Structures are given as C-alpha cells and as structure tokens.
Amino acid sequence: MAVKLDKVDVVVVGTGWAGGVVSAELSKAGYKVIALERGKNVIRADYIGVKDELRYTNRYEMMQNLAPETITSRNYLDEIALPVRTRQEMMVGTDLGGGSVHWAGATYRWKPYDFEIRSKTIERYGKDKIPEGMAIQDWGITYDEMEKYYDRWEKTAGTSGEPDPIGDKRSSDYPNPPMKESPAVRLFKDTTKKMGYHPYQVASGNLSKAYTNPDGEKMGQCMFCSFCTQYGCDFGAKSDPLVTVIPTAMKTGNFEVRTGAYVRRVLYSGGKATGVLYVDTMTGEEFEQPADVVVLAAFTFTNNRLLMLSNIGQPYNPNTRKGVIGRNFNGQFGITFLGARGYFKNKKFNYYMGAGALGGTLSDFAGDNFDHSKLDFINGGGIELRQYGDGAIATNHVPKGTPKWGPEFKKNSIFYANRSLVVWYTSATMSWWHNFTDLDPTYKDIYNDPLLRITNRYTDQDRNIAKFGIEKSREIMKAMGADIIDEDEVPQEFDHVYSGGHYAGGVIMGADPATSAVNNYLQMWDVDNLFVVGGSAFPQFAGHHPTATIGALGYRAAEGIEHYLKNGGQLAKGKQGGTSA
Amino acid sequence: MTDKPKETNESRRQFIKNTGLVAGGLVGGTLFGGLLTNQFQKKPEIQDVKNISGGLQEARVFINRARDFDILSAATERIFPKDDLGPGAIELSVPYFIDKQLASEWGTNAKEYMKGPFISDIKEAGNHNVQRRQDSQGPNSGTQIPTPSPRYHTILNRGEMFTLGLRKMDEVAQKEFGKGFVELDPDKQDEVLHMFEEDKVEMKGVGSSNFFHLLLQTTIEGAYADPVYGGNKDMMGWKMKEYPGPQMGYLDKIGEEKFIKMEPTNLRNYQGH
Numbered sequence A: 001m002a003v004k005l006d007k008v009d010v011v012v013v014g015t016g017w018a019g020g021v022v023s024a025e026l027s028k029a030g031y032k033v034i035a036l037e038r039g040k041n042v043i044r045a046d047y048i049g050v051k052d053e054l055r056y057t058n059r060y061e062m063m064q065n066l067a068p069e070t071i072t073s074r075n076y077l078d079e080i081a082l083p084v085r086t087r088q089e090m091m092v093g094t095d096l097g098g099g100s101v102h103w104a105g106a107t108y109r110w111k112p113y114d115f116e117i118r119s120k121t122i123e124r125y126g127k128d129k130i131p132e133g134m135a136i137q138d139w140g141i142t143y144d145e146m147e148k149y150y151d152r153w154e155k156t157a158g159t160s161g162e163p164d165p166i167g168d169k170r171s172s173d174y175p176n177p178p179m180k181e182s183p184a185v186r187l188f189k190d191t192t193k194k195m196g197y198h199p200y201q202v203a204s205g206n207l208s209k210a211y212t213n214p215d216g217e218k219m220g221q222c223m224f225c226s227f228c229t230q231y232g233c234d235f236g237a238k239s240d241p242l243v244t245v246i247p248t249a250m251k252t253g254n255f256e257v258r259t260g261a262y263v264r265r266v267l268y269s270g271g272k273a274t275g276v277l278y279v280d281t282m283t284g285e286e287f288e289q290p291a292d293v294v295v296l297a298a299f300t301f302t303n304n305r306l307l308m309l310s311n312i313g314q315p316y317n318p319n320t321r322k323g324v325i326g327r328n329f330n331g332q333f334g335i336t337f338l339g340a341r342g343y344f345k346n347k348k349f350n351y352y353m354g355a356g357a358l359g360g361t362l363s364d365f366a367g368d369n370f371d372h373s374k375l376d377f378i379n380g381g382g383i384e385l386r387q388y389g390d391g392a393i394a395t396n397h398v399p400k401g402t403p404k405w406g407p408e409f410k411k412n413s414i415f416y417a418n419r420s421l422v423v424w425y426t427s428a429t430m431s432w433w434h435n436f437t438d439l440d441p442t443y444k445d446i447y448n449d450p451l452l453r454i455t456n457r458y459t460d461q462d463r464n465i466a467k468f469g470i471e472k473s474r475e476i477m478k479a480m481g482a483d484i485i486d487e488d489e490v491p492q493e494f495d496h497v498y499s500g501g502h503y504a505g506g507v508i509m510g511a512d513p514a515t516s517a518v519n520n521y522l523q524m525w526d527v528d529n530l531f532v533v534g535g536s537a538f539p540q541f542a543g544h545h546p547t548a549t550i551g552a553l554g555y556r557a558a559e560g561i562e563h564y565l566k567n568g569g570q571l572a573k574g575k576q577g578g579t580s581a
Numbered sequence B: 001m002t003d004k005p006k007e008t009n010e011s012r013r014q015f016i017k018n019t020g021l022v023a024g025g026l027v028g029g030t031l032f033g034g035l036l037t038n039q040f041q042k043k044p045e046i047q048d049v050k051n052i053s054g055g056l057q058e059a060r061v062f063i064n065r066a067r068d069f070d071i072l073s074a075a076t077e078r079i080f081p082k083d084d085l086g087p088g089a090i091e092l093s094v095p096y097f098i099d100k101q102l103a104s105e106w107g108t109n110a111k112e113y114m115k116g117p118f119i120s121d122i123k124e125a126g127n128h129n130v131q132r133r134q135d136s137q138g139p140n141s142g143t144q145i146p147t148p149s150p151r152y153h154t155i156l157n158r159g160e161m162f163t164l165g166l167r168k169m170d171e172v173a174q175k176e177f178g179k180g181f182v183e184l185d186p187d188k189q190d191e192v193l194h195m196f197e198e199d200k201v202e203m204k205g206v207g208s209s210n211f212f213h214l215l216l217q218t219t220i221e222g223a224y225a226d227p228v229y230g231g232n233k234d235m236m237g238w239k240m241k242e243y244p245g246p247q248m249g250y251l252d253k254i255g256e257e258k259f260i261k262m263e264p265t266n267l268r269n270y271q272g273h
C-alpha cells in the first residue's frame, strides 16, 4: 500500500523549465508546492571541472537512464514498434532541472503565423494548400497574447540577444546584449547580408554578461568554454532552472522538491485529479501525494504516458481520427537540421572554442516570411550557423568520398578538424493523422507498466522542406567561400533516432475540445485541476527551437493555475466544430 | 586496397616493436611466441613505454585472451594507422581504452533498455540506420561522432559483441586467407574489416556491421577522449588535431581571426587548478 502524504496546493511532476517556472510562480504567490523529479538531486558544484567529452557527449551522462524506461518506435500503423534501447538513439533529460540544464541555449520566439497556422495558411493560399491528412491546428492563442509570457521568460532566463531585423513585435529588448561574434559567425553574417538576407545573432541562454534576474537570481558571464550542449555550466552562466526558477521557488519557503521520485499515475476520481502516485527510486516505497492541482511538466513522453496510464481523457484513435490524447505527435528529427557542410582548404577557424548557442541566423525563410504559392510545402525554418565549440571526438568531418576509416580518413579528419563549417535549416514539422502516441502492447517499464509507443513517419512535406533548406544552405556556404561543399542527404524514412530533445505534441492545446486536450491555459478541458505543460502542448512544430515557447507556456499555465486556485472551474470556453484532419 | 601496403606494413611493425603491445603476429603468432616476443622486446624498450604511458601501467581489465586483444589492436591500427601526422591507434593506446570501456557501464549496457522480446530478424531491424551518418543529420549533429548509428536491437551487450566480433574476425581471416587476422598483410586485414562493415559476415545475435560500427566509434573515441580513460596517450591525439583539451574558457579569444594553437591540457590538470 502506498503511504499517503499530507495534501498540498500544487504537485508538479518534472523540474525542467516547464515545471520550474510553474513552481516558482506559484510558490511566490504563497501556495504550497511540491515538485517530484525522477532523477537525482544536482547542484552547481556537480558541474564544476567536468569538461569531459567522452562522458557527456558520447556517453550521455546527463540523459535519462533507459534501463528502467524508454519508448518504442515504428513508422507505420501495421508495424511492430521496437524499443529505442540506447542513449545514443534517445536523448531525454533527467535529474533536477531536466533537459533544461543540458540544453544549448538557442532561444527563439515562435511566429504569429505558427500560432494561427491553419487560418493563416488558408487565408493566404486557400484551403487546398493544406494536404489531406495534415492535422495542423491553431493554438487557441495568438502571438500577441503570448508576447508578455515570452518577455517574462526571457527576463528570467537573462536571454542575450538582438532583435531579428524582420522579426515580430516585441514589448521590450532582450535583457542582455548579444554574445560576442566569432570569425565563423561573422563570415556567415557578412555573407548573408551581402546576399540580401537579414542575419542576426542567435539569442542565447549563454549569458553575454553577469546578470541578476527579476527574481533576484544571479548568473555569471559565459566564458565560451565550449563544454555546453549536453553539459551543465561550469560557471553558472547558462540560464537553466538550477540557477533561476528552482532557487527562486526554494527561497519562498513554500516549495519542496523530491528527487528520486518516479511518478507512475495521476490519481483521478469524480472528474478531478486528486494527486499523484510515485515510487521512491532509492527504497522502492510507494507514495501518494494528494494536491488541489496536479501539474504534469515531465516532458512530452511522460506527459503523454501518464495520462494514458491513468485513463484520463479520450485516447486518439488513428482509424477514426477521433480522440485527443496522443494526437499530433510532432517534433524535429533527423530530417530537420539538414544543410550543407563546407570545407575550407586555406582557412582555419578556432572551432574548439564556442558556446551552446553561439551562432548567426536569419529568418528570411522562416514561417510564412516567404511566398509559398509555388512551393510544395508550407511553413519554413531558420537558417543557422552555430559554433558549439566542438570536442576532439566530434571533429571528424571529412569531405564525401573520403573512406570512413583508414589512412585517408585520418589525414582528412585531422586536416579539416578546424576547417569545416556547417549551415543548416531548422525546418518546421507539420502534424499528420498518422503520427501519434499510444501505449505499447508488448514492452514494459521496470514497474511493469506499458511503455509509450510512437508512430511517426516522414511525408513529402518533410522531404520537400528539407530539400529547400539544403539548397539555401548550399548557396550560402558557396558564397562563404568553401572549397568543397557537401550537402546532407534527405532521408526517406524516420530512423527512430530521438536525438536533440525536440519532440512534442500528444497533449495539444487548442480552442476545440474535440481536437485538443488542453485549453490555452494548459488546463485539461475535462479535468479542471489538471494542467499539462511543455512541448506536449504544441499542435505542430515551428521552424525554430522550442524552449522559449515552453518557458512562455510555463508562465501562461502558472497564471491559469492561480486563477483556478482562486476561482475554480474551467478557464476557457471551448469552441465547437473547429478543425480536424 | 590502394594505400601502399608495404610502407604501412613496415610502420606497423615499427610501432608494434616500439610499444610492445601486440603479442604474436611477428614470431609465429602463438600465444607463447607472442609472450616471448613481448618479453624480449620489453627490456630494451622500457624507456619508450614509460615515456608513452606517462608512468601509467596498462593491463587488460575486460578482454581475457591475449589473442583477442591482439586482434583488437591490429584492427584499430588499420582504422587509425600511424603515419607522418603522428601515432596510430596502438601507440595512442586505443586498444586499452576500448578494453576499459567494455568493462564500464557502457560496455555492460547498464543504462540501456535491455528487456525482451528481441526480434530475431537482425538484418531487418538491427541495421536499420546503417547509412545514417551522425555528423550530417539531426539537431545535435554538431557534437556527434561521425559514425553510422545502427538501430540497437540485440540481447548482447557491447562487451559480448566485441568478444564475439573479434573472434569472428580471426575465423573470417582463416577462412578467406588461410591465416589469423593478426598475421594477415594489412590490405588483407582491410578486406576482412570491409566484409564486416558491409554486413557480409554472419554473426550470431548481431549484425556484423553493428559490431564494426562499435569498433569504429570506439577507435575514434580512444584516439581523442581525455587521456584519463586510457587512450589518447600523452594527448598525442589532441596534439595532431591541435585541440587544446579542457580549458577554462575563451572569452578573450573567441573573436580572433587567427588560428590559435595552444599547449593542450587535460582533465587531471584542469581539475587540479
């Protein structure tokens, strides 16, 4: 029997940006908040002096341990899904702060077009532009409504950046100036400017100077130490939940976080969530944590899975295309971030230096910034050149035609170690009726609960947008003066590799309860005291990195939860007869 | 293979002599012969070994049979050979690196999902992504090792895969060329490796290209990982690449146009600061 604990106002599952923002806001407002995190407790000191490429980049030290739990994956409805077994094939955050600690920090707002994609596409190009089976939806919220939440999150995170010259309305500048430029970034920006585009510096969670955020949290200045993506910051200079929202929640005295707490169920009765059931992973003991409000902020996979395991909401059925939990699985996979790699025979870059979000970008081919009338896809993506600061194991890029091993490989990989750059297209991913999540009939986690099953395949939309991006990247690389240019190949099919942490959907937000699981406060339509926060709410994926939007949605949800705690009830009116695929 | 077998062969012999790591192959190839060779070579080479190992005494901690280790050494050297740029896999101590990795939680798949059922059609599932090069795809490609990533679908952990794979290499060498892998000429060794790479070898429980992928990945890792793991001896891998190792940061250098070559440092020094 599970030990029943004392009731609190709010229980939050997951401690990344989504769970962290909600925890900070509600504990600041005086509510008693408990956060449950399956991973271990970490503090800043855990990241000091651990600049070890093998351990973090190649052995995925900070990623989820897959031995107890993973997902299964397949392309088509009639296939047997196989488990994604290794961390090389699947990167999901764990430990205090989640994937929001080892993120790179590239920070983008999504566009007005993204939030109203269905209406705006039809408005500009007509209904036929959206192919049969493409399940894109409006979010039930507009960019103008989201703006203040973006602004709040950027200030909390201390985002360092400059406005996109062709970007959307902002109520204020980024709280910190952009990062320093490196020669590679400069080359990208100078070249693309000459080509008539509008490059600017990627806004970053790597801080351009020391900063104190509105909650009083202090962050350091980024050292460009290059051990950034997939690492915790050695200097407290990357905006992550460990240096921002978690300490903010802690100092209110209203917040407690329990690590090693693996949540297995949302407890549910009489149309209300009553709390959650979790296992202490150190002892195996089960606990029941009752709460007035339950917040799932445990990343896309767990958010989907917990609702299904708890029998909450109508599961999506791909055959009838009805039901809401699991629909519109989306994200950025191997087919996104394709582009062109350039090799420079006579130019060397200090490519071992860098920071997770150091880079140049342009949005001339993002969203609906360019005319799609004659194009065989919708939406777009950012074009980026990033300088992560590559380790020695990672810098083995060789021109096509070089053998993969042996003397010639060795020679070329050493010669080009600091002589190759890549420009890529961060293309958007549209949702389809055939991409969804449900519970796997075969494979189970360590507690004998079914794993989450992903059914996902690429479409012509994905392949066409990728081809377009590769072509643009190649043109830019050519203008940058590369001697050899290798284009990425467009894969035919999804390869079941979940690297990069950009997977979303399944518990999507919208205006119509028939086609969305949560309203625009991230509150479940049919369970007033259950909020599901994070990328799981994205009805489709925009052509930019997701985390700023997840942070902003965290603030939106926190506002909603406060309303609910004060007044109760459903916070939005559902529109009927909205959109469906 | 087109790369001057004779020269390579000679340089291979040269460092085998220098490091005294590879038993067998030169004198008859028996275990006894190998040990003898080692015994005899060690004495005059002690100075060298010490220099190379930085005082660290290497020994096998995962691979039991010396013969398996010799095959591993010879194979990694073909993947990352010594040349005028600098040392190859053996001199970098890559075989010891791999041996240690196989004994680690990575080698035992401690953090991977290893529950069944495992589907039996390995060709179908096991090698699904064999053509996917990680440096050319995906949100994180900038930080990945450029080796293909086969879909992992076997009950075997990586250590078991290596044990099987190394012995299979010897078997294939015998069958195709009438000699053990270590005794083959380098170009014949390459042929055997290519057979694995191209999945032309039948292995039990795993596709041969999966094994080859692991061998390739770990060889590259061993050449360039921090020396604390036993490879990249004396940071010679980093020196070839002009890679400076873990540094505090580059705040004052990030804007510089000129290539900056630094004396590399490593985790031991970095953490000791």
Ligand SMILES: Cc1cc2nc3c(=O)[nH]c(=O)nc-3n(C[C@H](O)[C@H](O)[C@H](O)COP(=O)(O)OP(=O)(O)OC[C@H]3O[C@@H](n4cnc5c(N)ncnc54)[C@H](O)[C@@H]3O)c2cc1C
Binding pocket: A013, A014, A015, A016, A017, A018, A019, A036, A037, A038, A039, A091, A092, A093, A094, A095, A096, A097, A098, A099, A100, A101, A102, A103, A104, A105, A106, A107, A108, A229, A230, A261, A262, A263, A264, A297, A298, A299, A300, A302, A356, A357, A499, A500, A501, A502, A533, A534, A535, A545, A546, A547, A548, A550, B140
């Ligand atoms: C290598 C890498 C680089 C990235 N770089 C960028 C970037 O540059 N820009 C960008 O915008 N995005 C980036 N991302 C994506 C970014 O990390 C995510 O969008 C973000 O962290 C999601 O925040 P979250 O709060 O929703 O989830 P997370 O931060 O992942 O937090 C979820 C938490 O829930 C916990 N949890 C899950 N299941 C359970 C359970 N059953 N019980 C208890 N706890 C549970 C997890 O352990 C985790 O701590 C990157 C991702 C990766 C992997």
Ligand code: SF4
Binding pocket: A205, A206, A207, A221, A222, A223, A224, A225, A226, A227, A228, A229, A231, A232, A233, A234, A235, A236, A237, A238, A354, A355, A356, B249
């Ligand atoms: S690059 Fe900057 S933000 Fe990233 S880990 Fe280093 S100091 Fe921290």
